[in-house]
Amino acid sequence: MKITLMARAKINWSIDVLGRREDGYHLLDMVMQSIGLWDVLTLESAREDTFCVAGRPVPANGDNLVLKAVALMREASGVSEGVAAELTKTIPVAAGLGGGSADAAAALVGLNRLWKLKYSQERLCELGGRLGADVPFMIRGGLCRAQGVGDELTPLSGGGAFHLVLLKPRKGVSTRLSYGRLRLDRLGRRPRTEALVEALKRGESRRIPELWGNGLEPGSAELCPDILKAKAALVNAGAMGALMCGSGSTVLGLFENGEQARKSAQELRKDWGFSRAVRTQSRGVTVMDEQ
Ligand SMILES: C[C@](O)(CO)[C@H](O)COP(=O)(O)OP(=O)(O)OC[C@H]1O[C@@H](n2ccc(N)nc2=O)[C@H](O)[C@@H]1O
Numbered sequence: 227m228k229i230t231l232m233a234r235a236k237i238n239w240s241i242d243v244l245g246r247r248e249d250g251y252h253l254l255d256m257v258m259q260s261i262g263l264w265d266v267l268t269l270e271s272a273r274e275d276t277f278c279v280a281g282r283p284v285p286a287n288g289d290n291l292v293l294k295a296v297a298l299m300r301e302a303s304g305v306s307e308g309v310a311a312e313l314t315k316t317i318p319v320a321a322g323l324g325g326g327s328a329d330a331a332a333a334l335v336g337l338n339r340l341w342k343l344k345y346s347q348e349r350l351c352e353l354g355g356r357l358g359a360d361v362p363f364m365i366r367g368g369l370c371r372a373q374g375v376g377d378e379l380t381p382l383s384g385g386g387a388f389h390l391v392l393l394k395p396r397k398g399v400s401t402r403l404s405y406g407r408l409r410l411d412r413l414g415r416r417p418r419t420e421a422l423v424e425a426l427k428r429g430e431s432r433r434i435p436e437l438w439g440n441g442l443e444p445g446s447a448e449l450c451p452d453i454l455k456a457k458a459a460l461v462n463a464g465a466m467g468a469l470m471c472g473s474g475s476t477v478l479g480l481f482e483n484g485e486q487a488r489k490s491a492q493e494l495r496k497d498w499g500f501s502r503a504v505r506t507q508s509r510g511v512t513v514m515d516e517q
């Protein structure tokens with residue numbers, strides 16, 4: 227059997243940092259959503275394990291989250307057969323768009339089918355949480371409130387198609403280094419999460435920029451000052467507001483309609499490492515083909 231999966235990226239409409247756990251992980255209150263930007267992962271039963279990567283360069287060895295997910299599923303299930311995995315990488319790396327987590331989530335969902343394990347989504351999320359805090363959200367996808375370290379999910383209804391432009395400085399930001407710069411005494415303007423959730427549910431895009439916020443932004447902007455330039459460029463290009471995605475360095479601009487977003491993304495493309503118009507989505511990992 228061969229399965230092809232779509233591993234969608236995410237944005238964070240808000241990241242409110244509430245505190246720090248003893249193990250160094252941070253307690254968060256976030257609103258997250260899947261977006262129309264994805265990697266493609268194919269998984270096929272094989273005599274022995276193989277792995278190859280096309281598109282953007284990421285490690286094709288045991289450091290890749292796809293192979294970590296294969297190892298974890300094998301350990302959990304006891305299945306010993308091999309798997310040939312192929313990843314086509316489109317999501318920018320060290321971008322705050324959760325690319326690695328999306329690939330890990332797709333591998334878990336795909337192996338569950340390939341090996342006919344019938345694990346529930348809850349069980350997959352529990353396993354995913356061991357690979358990274360964002361992985362449970364990537365499995366579930368859509369629009370969610372994410373609490374705890376990001377793994378306690380409450381699905382939210384609505385969150386229709388908002389029009390975004392993603393703009394990424396050439397330099398990326400490592401998630402670990404961004405959290406390392408976080409100072410709980412200088413979080414800046416905090417998001418108004420409850421009101422934000424209501425605005426998202428109702429599709430009131432004009433209200434969103436006054437309610438959102440990302441506590442990781444000041445630290446990431448120290449590591450990559452172009453983040454602030456990217457925000458200004460998006461607002462200059464007509465965005466209603468701009469906010470850093472996750473731990474950066476990608477910034478999103480919120481636009482009134484798809485045409486404006488596409489035009490602005492095209493204009494900005496020449497000066498920036500990555501510029502793309504995308505819409506928000508109601509699903510995370512999906513199976514594209516199975517044969
Ligand atoms: C920035 C976000 O993308 C927002 O959704 C996530 O919080 C990051 O999630 P992730 O990339 O899956 O994170 P992990 O791979 O679990 O952890 C990477 C590093 O980020 C830090 N980390 C992550 C999540 C969290 N709640 N607190 C943290 O302090 C830790 O230093 C950790 O070593």
Ligand SMILES: Nc1ncnc2c1ncn2[C@@H]1O[C@H](COP(=O)(O)OP(=O)(O)OP(=O)(O)O)[C@@H](O)[C@H]1O
Nearest residue numbers: 290291319320321322323324325326329400401472
């Ligand atoms: N499948 C994968 N795709 C991308 N990066 C991966 C993958 N597997 C492992 N990695 C490693 O993860 C690093 C990127 O992780 P990092 O957390 O900084 O950024 P990210 O992918 O944008 O995710 P986030 O949104 O969580 O910040 C890369 O340098 C790479 O070595």
